[in-house]
Amino acid sequence: MQSIVVNSLLLPLLPLMLPCVLILLALKLWNIYIENTRDMNCSAPLPDGSMGIPFIGETVQFMFQGVDFYRKKFQKHGPIFKTHIIGKPTIRVIGTENVRRILQGDGDIVEQLYPKTIRSLLTSNSESILFSNGQVHERLRKVTSKVFHISRLASYVPFIQKYTDEAATRWCTGGRVSGQDECRSLLFRIAGKVMCNFDYDENETRHLSNVYQTMVDNIFSLPIDLPGSGFNKALKARNILHSKVEANLRDKREHAQCESEFVDALSLISDAMGECGKPVSAQQLKGFALELLFAGHTTSATAATMMLLYLAKHPDVLEKVRQELEEHDLENNVAPLTLEAVTKLKYVHCVVKEVLRISPPIGAGFRRVIKTFELGGKQIPAGWTVIFSIRETQNLAPNYSKPEEFDPERFMPDRQEDKKGDRFSYLPFSGGPRNCIGKQLALLMLKILLIQLTKSCRWKLVDPENVVVNLLPSPYPVDGLPLQFTRLDCNANRLDIKGKDRNGDVAC
Ligand code: HEM
Numbered sequence: 001m002q003s004i005v006v007n008s009l010l011l012p013l014l015p016l017m018l019p020c021v022l023i024l025l026a027l028k029l030w031n032i033y034i035e036n037t038r039d040m041n042c043s044a045p046l047p048d049g050s051m052g053i054p055f056i057g058e059t060v061q062f063m064f065q066g067v068d069f070y071r072k073k074f075q076k077h078g079p080i081f082k083t084h085i086i087g088k089p090t091i092r093v094i095g096t097e098n099v100r101r102i103l104q105g106d107g108d109i110v111e112q113l114y115p116k117t118i119r120s121l122l123t124s125n126s127e128s129i130l131f132s133n134g135q136v137h138e139r140l141r142k143v144t145s146k147v148f149h150i151s152r153l154a155s156y157v158p159f160i161q162k163y164t165d166e167a168a169t170r171w172c173t174g175g176r177v178s179g180q181d182e183c184r185s186l187l188f189r190i191a192g193k194v195m196c197n198f199d200y201d202e203n204e205t206r207h208l209s210n211v212y213q214t215m216v217d218n219i220f221s222l223p224i225d226l227p228g229s230g231f232n233k234a235l236k237a238r239n240i241l242h243s244k245v246e247a248n249l250r251d252k253r254e255h256a257q258c259e260s261e262f263v264d265a266l267s268l269i270s271d272a273m274g275e276c277g278k279p280v281s282a283q284q285l286k287g288f289a290l291e292l293l294f295a296g297h298t299t300s301a302t303a304a305t306m307m308l309l310y311l312a313k314h315p316d317v318l319e320k321v322r323q324e325l326e327e328h329d330l331e332n333n334v335a336p337l338t339l340e341a342v343t344k345l346k347y348v349h350c351v352v353k354e355v356l357r358i359s360p361p362i363g364a365g366f367r368r369v370i371k372t373f374e375l376g377g378k379q380i381p382a383g384w385t386v387i388f389s390i391r392e393t394q395n396l397a398p399n400y401s402k403p404e405e406f407d408p409e410r411f412m413p414d415r416q417e418d419k420k421g422d423r424f425s426y427l428p429f430s431g432g433p434r435n436c437i438g439k440q441l442a443l444l445m446l447k448i449l450l451i452q453l454t455k456s457c458r459w460k461l462v463d464p465e466n467v468v469v470n471l472l473p474s475p476y477p478v479d480g481l482p483l484q485f486t487r488l489d490c491n492a493n494r495l496d497i498k499g500k501d502r503n504g505d506v507a508c
Pocket of ligand 1: 141297299356362431435439
């Protein structure tokens with residue numbers, strides 16, 4: 001009698017219970033499947049974390065929460081946790097010791113990993129600096145390292161200075177400007193010259209910089225080439241950039257480069273590959289050009305934008321830069337800058353370094369695990385993706401006092417906070433065998449930008465109360481960083497130490 005009553009109560013609930021049971025079953029099977037992808041020869045357990053729902057994993061949460069997704073996981077599970085995003089079982093790793101193990105194990109326990117779409121857009125070369133691994137990568141690194149070696153930098157200084165001055169002049173006369181767009185355009189002009197000897201004026205550069213940006217904005221789209229699709233837009237943009245490189249190569253064949261110290265990266269790579277008995281075709285050079293632009297442009301433009309933002313918020317820092325220029329007789333000096341003069345400026349170096357610490361343009365790196373290993377007592381299985389965090393590793397490193405504060409002095413000789421801790425606590429250019437090849441060039445571009453702007457103008461945030469910075473895929477102010485520039489009229493508009501000009505306005 002009793003069971004008849006229970007059954008009659010449960011019966012109407014059956015249609016509701018069935019989907020719940022199926023969902024629970026699917027989740028159970030999904031977790032069994034994931035557990036089976038672990039390496040059975042390794043006794044260490046998988047890291048803590050959740051693998052989300054079948055196939056989709058936690059991708060949706062990641063898309064909506066961005067960096068907060070990682071923050072919450074870190075708070076719950078600690079510095080090594082597992083998740084499942086963008087179709088892959090993934091382990092994210094934070095902290096100097098953990099990151100060191102991964103970066104020093106490059107080529108041995110892990111290898112470089114980029115989404116296939118990125119590779120298919122940028123290059124069809126098997127010889128590729130970004131996408132190759134093993135011996136091919138080693139050989140290409142040797143060649144490209146020479147191209148960006150510090151000994152080549154002196155020949156880049158004159159045009160970096162010229163382009164920066166031209167941009168600054170325009171910014172000061174143009175009313176409100178978008179700091180982000182302007183930095184992208186300026187850095188594209190410089191990178192185009194260094195890599196390919198592009199010699200476009202500011203208007204042509206702006207157009208090409210926008211084309212390039214269209215490619216980058218759509219680079220993570222699904223590889224479906226239909227009219228109007230993201231991938232289609234990226235392909236079209238890529239083809240325009242290719243045609244510019246091609247025209248430039250033709251031009252170089254027809255008119256030998258004039259006798260200047262400056263030789264562009266593509267020519268140097270082409271010569272060096274020829275010397276190694278691996279001559280390169282025009283097709284391959286187009287691939288190299290886009291790879292190098294991709295690696296070097298977005299990163300530098302991001303750093304430049306964030307530098308403008310931090311200096312607008314910290315007029316005292318800008319004043320110290322000015323004082324350093326004055327001490328080195330550079331403040332009112334209209335003579336061309338030299339590499340030697342730039343290298344002597346210690347405080348300028350610290351400002352750029354601090355921008356890259358507090359807001360690294362690349363927040364994390366991706367690797368595929370090729371050999372199972374253990375990290376902090378947890379198993380990192382072969383076949384999984386491992387993401388090493390640059391941003392959180394720098395932010396959490398104990399050697400930095402008040403790490404959330406923008407404080408360039410932390411790197412000055414009397415404090416040297418980066419030297420007081422693990423070498424891997426300062427990682428904007430990564431570390432190990434795949435660290436950044438363009439590091440010296442990037443630092444030089446940012447320092448010259450800082451020097452020339454400090455010499456010639458001041459800038460302030462148009463909307464200081466509402467600056468919101470998103471961190472993915474790279475840090476960027478959501479409103480594009482509207483700025484108002486004013487030209488410094490010789491000494492008439494100098495700032496005092498509090499950053500006030502003679503009218504009492506905070507200039508930055
Ligand atoms: C502030 C600017 C820059 C930052 C923060 C930066 C950062 C980085 C980082 C973190 C990596 C390693 C990525 C990984 O391990 O997966 C890297 C690699 C690389 N960077 Fe930069 N970079 C900058 C500018 C440049 C410039 C100007 C160039 C010049 C072309 C460049 C060329 C490269 C190349 C070719 C690689 C790949 C190296 C390899 O795989 O062996 N970077 N960069």
